[in-house]
Amino acid sequence: MFNGVHHINFLVRDLMVAVERYRTVLGIDSFQYGELDGRGVRTARFRVGHTWLVLVQPTDPDSVPGRHLAEHGEGIFLLSLGVDSLETAVRDIKSQGGKFVSESPRKGLENWQLIDLDSAQFFDVQIQLCEE
Amino acid sequence: MFNGVHHINFLVRDLMVAVERYRTVLGIDSFQYGELDGRGVRTARFRVGHTWLVLVQPTDPDSVPGRHLAEHGEGIFLLSLGVDSLETAVRDIKSQGGKFVSESPRKGLENWQLIDLDSAQFFDVQIQLCEE
Numbered sequence: 001m002f003n004g005v006h007h008i009n010f011l012v013r014d015l016m017v018a019v020e021r022y023r024t025v026l027g028i029d030s031f032q033y034g035e036l037d038g039r040g041v042r043t044a045r046f047r048v049g050h051t052w053l054v055l056v057q058p059t060d061p062d063s064v065p066g067r068h069l070a071e072h073g074e075g076i077f078l079l080s081l082g083v084d085s086l087e088t089a090v091r092d093i094k095s096q097g098g099k100f101v102s103e104s105p106r107k108g109l110e111n112w113q114l115i116d117l118d119s120a121q122f123f124d125v126q127i128q129l130c131e132e
Numbered sequence: 133m134f135n136g137v138h139h140i141n142f143l144v145r146d147l148m149v150a151v152e153r154y155r156t157v158l159g160i161d162s163f164q165y166g167e168l169d170g171r172g173v174r175t176a177r178f179r180v181g182h183t184w185l186v187l188v189q190p191t192d193p194d195s196v197p198g199r200h201l202a203e204h205g206e207g208i209f210l211l212s213l214g215v216d217s218l219e220t221a222v223r224d225i226k227s228q229g230g231k232f233v234s235e236s237p238r239k240g241l242e243n244w245q246l247i248d249l250d251s252a253q254f255f256d257v258q259i260q261l262c263e264e
Contacts, residue, residue: 002181004181005137005140005180008137021253026225048136049135051136081180093159096157096159121157122142123144123206125207
């Protein structure tokens with residue numbers, strides 16, 4: 001069902017401090033920057049193999065990522081698995097008892113179509129599906 | 133420096149309950165099982181694209197994963213980035229100010245050679261390097 005790990009989000013308090021650390025210590029020199037006003041975040045992402053690693057700084061404390069940061073602190077936030085068809089994957093997973101946190105997908109960076117599974121079902125791993 | 137996301141570890145309290153959930157809800161039907169006595173864990177892993185997702189149940193509460201589970205609960209534990217040469221990567225990262233939690237690599241599943249970076253340096257993301 002999944003074609004790969006599409007992206008992994010890390011919550012950080014200060015995007016530019018984090019970018020500088022990844023740049024200096026790990027030698028990452030190619031970041032792409034983004035903003036998602038509807039989600040209340042700004043982002044910097046870099047590619048590792050076939051996967052994007054996305055540094056995410058909440059800009060709205062009342063957003064989902066903002067509340068997660070306040071509650072749990074910085075760290076890995078979610079794992080987004082690539083699918084060829086979000087519609088098919090959602091239908092299949094629902095028929096297998098899977099629960100989603102919303103009825104319909106939302107738009108991520110670069111028009112990625114995203115939908116989040118209920119993390120309680122996966123032992124506190126926030127799994128998301130992504131169709132590019 | 134990195135050739136991909138080699139694996140991602142999820143800490144779970146009960147391996148077989150977790151395997152059954154991933155099998156039923158996400159349709160994952162091909163697990164490989166392992167044990168690492170030195171690390172105090174048993175594991176079940178499945179492949180998503182180029183990445184292993186590894187369910188990890190601590191069997192020793194005094195192990196690093198066991199203590200992490202007791203403190204933080206279930207969820208994503210670490211992100212292991214693939215490198216072609218662990219020796220070169222460690223040398224480069226050290227020269228760039230990177231800190232590791234041990235002096236030398238340890239053996240993971242299937243003779244993966246692993247070394248962990250200091251998570252405090254990466255805003256509570258536990259990054260590991262892995263040479264296969």
